Amino acid sequence: MNDINNLSIPIRQYTxxxxxxxxxxxxxxxxxxxxxxxxxGSLVVCNNEVVGFLTQxxxxxxxxxxxxxxxxxxSSIMTRGLITADIDSPVSKVLELMQQHQIRHVLITENGQxxxxxxxxxxVDPEKQLLETMISSE
Amino acid sequence: MNDINNLSIPIRQYTxxxxxxxxxxxxxxxxxxxxxxxxxGSLVVCNNEVVGFLTQxxxxxxxxxxxxxxxxxxSSIMTRGLITADIDSPVSKVLELMQQHQIRHVLITENGQxxxxxxxxxxVDPEKQLLETMISSE
Numbered sequence: 582m583n584d585i586n587n588l589s590i591p592i593r594q595y596t597x598x599x600x601x602x603x604x605x606x607x608x609x610x611x612x613x614x615x616x617x618x619x620x621x622g623s624l625v626v627c628n629n630e631v632v633g634f635l636t637q638x639x640x641x642x643x644x645x646x647x648x649x650x651x652x653x654x655x656s657s658i659m660t661r662g663l664i665t666a667d668i669d670s671p672v673s674k675v676l677e678l679m680q681q682h683q684i685r686h687v688l689i690t691e692n693g694q695x696x697x698x699x700x701x702x703x704x705v706d707p708e709k710q711l712l713e714t715m716i717s718s719e
Numbered sequence: 720m721n722d723i724n725n726l727s728i729p730i731r732q733y734t735x736x737x738x739x740x741x742x743x744x745x746x747x748x749x750x751x752x753x754x755x756x757x758x759x760g761s762l763v764v765c766n767n768e769v770v771g772f773l774t775q776x777x778x779x780x781x782x783x784x785x786x787x788x789x790x791x792x793x794s795s796i797m798t799r800g801l802i803t804a805d806i807d808s809p810v811s812k813v814l815e816l817m818q819q820h821q822i823r824h825v826l827i828t829e830n831g832q833x834x835x836x837x838x839x840x841x842x843v844d845p846e847k848q849l850l851e852t853m854i855s856s857e
Contacts, residue, residue: 613783622776637775638760640783645751651783685840701839702823 588673596668596689596697602627603635605656609644612655622700623686626659631695633659636686665690668697675699726811734806734827734835740765741773743794747782750793760838761824764797769833771797774824803828806835813837
């Protein structure tokens with residue numbers, strides 16, 4: 582039953598290092614194309630440093646539902662208050678943070694710098710195998 | 720350690736019965752407004768019976784990235800091949816199905832009729848408490 586111990590290991594193991602960034606001056610349509618091209622549900626918005634975060638849900642709510650033009654800049658709709666967790670935090674703590682804020686993505690920091698992302702979909706990523714391990718050890 | 724047994728109990732316990740439906744003739748913008756209003760990431764598309772399924776990801780990929788108008792009907796972009804699981808399937812089997820198809824939503828059937836939805840986000844829904852149970856019993 583070492584499966585459950587997975588939730589106490591560092592989030593490092595399930596962190597995606599392939600952060601996909603976009604400039605805050607780019608258009609919303611370009612942001613969506615990047616999401617599709619890189620098969621991600623969120624983008625880190627950069628202007629030298631990380632200044633925001635943008636998810637599929639933000640685009641549904643702040644663009645399509647409101648009738649905003651696809652050619653507006655990313656800066657007009659991105660989320661500016663970033664929720665982060667240190668890469669050495671246990672998986673359980675990161676999941677608690679996500680429950681608390683009702684979010685599906687957390688930016689992961691290493692020595693205070695954003696270096697990765699943990700997304701809820703990583704739980705069913707066969708390469709990361711957290712759930713597979715749990716399932717197979719039932 | 721009865722936590723891990725949660726993955727062998729029926730998906731019934733984690734199934735959302737509040738399916739949000741939309742007519743296939745409605746516009747994409749109306750679909751997005753429904754997603755926001757009901758705080759869901761997907762809609763069941765109906766035309767008397769269920770004829771399709773629509774997710775946030777579909778809108779990003781098939782509408783915004785491609786520059787399709789918000790006023791196109793839902794029928795032009797919905798997914799027609801529905802992936803379903805019986806409400807008595809164990810959670811583990813449904814998660815395997817999601818891994819296999821790389822999807823985050825599965826329609827749940829009861830006596831062959833679609834009656835609910837299991838979405839990956841239900842794993843961090845405090846009301847459903849699957850992960851909370853696992854975390855607290857470490």
